[in-house]
Amino acid sequence: MDDTNEDFFTESRKELEQYIQDRILLLKMQASEKTARLVALLFTALMIALLGFFVLLFLSIMAGYYFAGVTGSLFSGFGIVAAFYVLIMLLLILTRSWFSKKIINTVISIFFDKTDEDDAAR
Secondary structure, three states, X not given: OHHHHHHHHHHHHHHHHHHHHHHHHXXXXXXXXXXXXXXXXXXXXXXXXXXXXXXXXXXHHHHHHHHHHHHOOHHHHHHHHHHHHHHHHHHHHHOHHXXXXXXXXXXXXXXXXXXXXXXXXX
């Protein structure tokens, strides 16, 4: 009877260790998937921002020359464009907490997004 108890506890310990290792592996895989999704989102946003920057740069140069033609002064034309960007910058400074919350919520939603694999693991 004593051997049976020892075998039971030894076998139970092995299964418990295997279960813990499997759960750790599952957590690592879930974390790596969510990290990969976040990196992909950041890379995509960076590429869009970079292309948007170039479009905005060339449109700003065009607007500067347009306003220079309208006002007759290169200084005034590019000054109007610069004033527009100063207004946008002030608007962004005033609403930065909203943008921060939006970014934080996006990152949190990526990490705590429930997928079908998460539900199947439980």
